[in-house]
Amino acid sequence: MSAGFPLSTIGTRIGGGGTSIELLMHDLGEALGSGRDTILMLGGGNPAAIPEVIEVWRRRMQELLDDEGATFSRMLGDYDPPRGSPAFLEAMAGLLRREFGWEVTPDNLAVTAGGQTAFFLLFNLLAGDMPDGSRRKVLLPMAPEYIGYCDLGLTMPLFEAKRPRIEHTGPHRFKYRVDFDSLDIGPDVALVCASRPTNPTGNVMTDDEVRRLAKRCREAGVPLVLDNAYGTPFPQIIFREATPYWDDNTILTLSLSKLGLPGTRTAVVVAPPEIARSIQAMTSITGLANNNVGQAIITPLLESGEIIRLSREVIQPFYKKKAAHALKVAAATLPDNIDYHLHESEGALFLWLWLRGLPISSREFYERLKARGVLVLPGEFFFYGVGEEDWPHSRECLRISFSMDRETVERGFEIIADEAAKAFGR
Numbered sequence: 123m124s125a126g127f128p129l130s131t132i133g134t135r136i137g138g139g140g141t142s143i144e145l146l147m148h149d150l151g152e153a154l155g156s157g158r159d160t161i162l163m164l165g166g167g168n169p170a171a172i173p174e175v176i177e178v179w180r181r182r183m184q185e186l187l188d189d190e191g192a193t194f195s196r197m198l199g200d201y202d203p204p205r206g207s208p209a210f211l212e213a214m215a216g217l218l219r220r221e222f223g224w225e226v227t228p229d230n231l232a233v234t235a236g237g238q239t240a241f242f243l244l245f246n247l248l249a250g251d252m253p254d255g256s257r258r259k260v261l262l263p264m265a266p267e268y269i270g271y272c273d274l275g276l277t278m279p280l281f282e283a284k285r286p287r288i289e290h291t292g293p294h295r296f297k298y299r300v301d302f303d304s305l306d307i308g309p310d311v312a313l314v315c316a317s318r319p320t321n322p323t324g325n326v327m328t329d330d331e332v333r334r335l336a337k338r339c340r341e342a343g344v345p346l347v348l349d350n351a352y353g354t355p356f357p358q359i360i361f362r363e364a365t366p367y368w369d370d371n372t373i374l375t376l377s378l379s380k381l382g383l384p385g386t387r388t389a390v391v392v393a394p395p396e397i398a399r400s401i402q403a404m405t406s407i408t409g410l411a412n413n414n415v416g417q418a419i420i421t422p423l424l425e426s427g428e429i430i431r432l433s434r435e436v437i438q439p440f441y442k443k444k445a446a447h448a449l450k451v452a453a454a455t456l457p458d459n460i461d462y463h464l465h466e467s468e469g470a471l472f473l474w475l476w477l478r479g480l481p482i483s484s485r486e487f488y489e490r491l492k493a494r495g496v497l498v499l500p501g502e503f504f505f506y507g508v509g510e511e512d513w514p515h516s517r518e519c520l521r522i523s524f525s526m527d528r529e530t531v532e533r534g535f536e537i538i539a540d541e542a543a544k545a546f547g548r
């Protein structure tokens with residue numbers, strides 16, 4: 123620290139710098155800053171700017187501006203209650219009851235400043251140093267998992283991640299599956315967490331996997347946390363049939379970000395009432411209240427169901443088409459004489475490419491691509507918590523975003539294919 127002040131233990135952990143997410147965000151930002159016009163950006167997690175969706179936000183902003191009642195002045199001029207705006211919570215609970223038949227009331231809900239904050243609060247609420255001197259961790263049933271979780275522990279690295287079973291589903295295709303044989307939910311586990319659809323792989327855990335996980339969690343007396351950033355009922359960036367899951371032992375997070383509103387930093391936690399109350403308490407300590415602009419924009423769309431129509435008829439088809447195009451481009455460009463496998467594309471904004479037997483690490487491969495103006499994410503960042511034992515697979519994968527325009531994806535894949543051929547000496 124330049125000022126030379128000593129940092130606390132927690133300060134060192136989260137403010138000392140050098141976390142993998144910080145390094146990566148910095149690296150991506152720098153590369154973009156130095157070559158915005160020339161960089162082929164296949165590394166980010168931004169939702170696409172879908173004109174029909176932006177038009178809805180524009181309309182809602184205008185309605186808020188024109189509002190003769192108090193909504194506009196309240197939105198900007200009043201602190202919300204820390205749990206969230208009462209109208210938003212009612213509308214959200216109503217939508218979940220109508221759509222899925224879940225017994226949800228506003229007591230089950232708490233708004234947070236985005237899903238990222240929801241996980242920061244949830245993980246530190248339940249895992250870490252316990253009052254009896256023991257330590258409890260977050261169990262990830264399937265690595266690789268969302269990189270944003272990796273550094274969220276206030277006092278220690280929180281994670282134990284399990285290797286999945288790898289199922290070859292077709293030529294050059296595979297799918298990760300939960301290995302229930304190795305899934306031991308011991309007394310040192312605070313909660314089990316998975317994103318569905320998964321960032322970075324585009325995997326969607328099957329209904330059977332989710333039901334089995336939920337059962338194992340209930341038996342072990344720990345909650346199952348499902349990260350629904352890309353799932354149903356919104357934004358519905360999910361390309362296969364999958365039943366949404368919630369019960370009184372499950373914590374589900376929903377976010378407005380992938381609908382196209384990441385700037386509003388709004389998510390909602392659906393949880394047993396005691397957990398929702400704790401999230402509310404933590405929000406009042408850390409931020410007093412949440413940003414309420416996203417809630418105000420979205421509330422009438424929750425009440426009318428327009429959000430479901432927008433997700434099903436506009437957002438889902440938009441990304442499904444992007445995914446199909448990216449798969450086609452990958453098949454057309456990647457050389458057949460290298461041992462490559464793409465994860466089944468079942469949701470989210472990414473393809474997950476496994477270059478089996480890659481002679482260099484994915485980090486080195488990422489650097490070579492960056493030098494040629496293509497940004498992807500190296501896979502090894504997503505395998506935190508898997509332990510020290512060597513696992514070559516964890517160094518052989520890349521996350522490639524497909525949410526940008528077709529030409530960027532096409533030019534990007536040509537270079538990825540060329541570098542892959544070179545790395546394999548073909």
Ligand SMILES: Cc1ncc(COP(=O)(O)O)c(C=O)c1O
Nearest residue numbers: 167236237238317321351377379
């Ligand atoms: C799986 C997953 N969870 C959570 C988040 C956090 O998103 P936000 O904080 O914008 O809601 C992201 C963002 O990319 C994500 O991919």
